[in-house]
Amino acid sequence: MLQNPRDRRMPNRPSDGTRINEDIHISPIRLVKEDGEAVIIETHKALQMAKDAGLDLVEVSPNAKPPVCRIINYGKFKFEQVKKAKAAKAKQHVVKLKEIKLHPKTAENDYLYRIKQAGEFLQDGMKVKLIMQFRGREIAHMDYGKRLMERAKEDLAPFGEIEMDSRVEGNTMLSIYGPKRGAGSAKKAEAVKADASKADQAPKPVTEPMAAGEA
Numbered sequence: 001m002l003q004n005p006r007d008r009r010m011p012n013r014p015s016d017g018t019r020i021n022e023d024i025h026i027s028p029i030r031l032v033k034e035d036g037e038a039v040i041i042e043t044h045k046a047l048q049m050a051k052d053a054g055l056d057l058v059e060v061s062p063n064a065k066p067p068v069c070r071i072i073n074y075g076k077f078k079f080e081q082v083k084k085a086k087a088a089k090a091k092q093h094v095v096k097l098k099e100i101k102l103h104p105k106t107a108e109n110d111y112l113y114r115i116k117q118a119g120e121f122l123q124d125g126m127k128v129k130l131i132m133q134f135r136g137r138e139i140a141h142m143d144y145g146k147r148l149m150e151r152a153k154e155d156l157a158p159f160g161e162i163e164m165d166s167r168v169e170g171n172t173m174l175s176i177y178g179p180k181r182g183a184g185s186a187k188k189a190e191a192v193k194a195d196a197s198k199a200d201q202a203p204k205p206v207t208e209p210m211a212a213g214e215a
Helices: 043-053 074-091 108-123 136-156 183-201
Strands: 029-032 038-041 056-061 068-072 097-102 127-133 160-169 172-179
Touching: 029 043, 038 043, 043 056, 043 068, 056 074, 068 074, 097 108, 097 136, 108 127, 108 136, 108 160, 108 172, 127 136, 127 160, 136 160, 136 172
Parallel strands: 029 068, 097 127
Antiparallel strands: 029 038, 056 068, 127 172, 160 172
């Protein structure tokens, strides 16, 4: 036998702290109806209205005077809130920060390889922290490292924008580069375009017409 929704036991305050049903002690309240109309009503009357509808009386704005409440299905309401929060989190774009380390005596080939890496990271939409590491007495020749950092700034200019210029922290010199706007999406668009081009250039299957009498 199905239970009459009017006879169901109305839950009290959920774990998130929201006051619902019998846990709403302040009276009167401002009740917002489905059509948007708001009325001032005694809490016990609003609670009875919620019971009659098989729904919950939910306090949606506790700091208002009087508190604002709605008659809704709290379970469904909470589900929609969680769903919206997850969707908003999924849309958040988290920018990764990659570190590239150099030394004043970094060889030319190593320098070019690291700059190539940094450029690829920036094109993929990541940030790059360029670190010039001074070892031992190298700190006395900071100008060598600074010149290399200035060179890196020019070499990375086509791929990113400098967000923090060279700054000395202890025995290191740091600079941070950010991707140019739309760098990651542009690269993805190029990849999709390249795949489409390959598909167009692929040989098409040829079906020869059958001769008369062939099955």
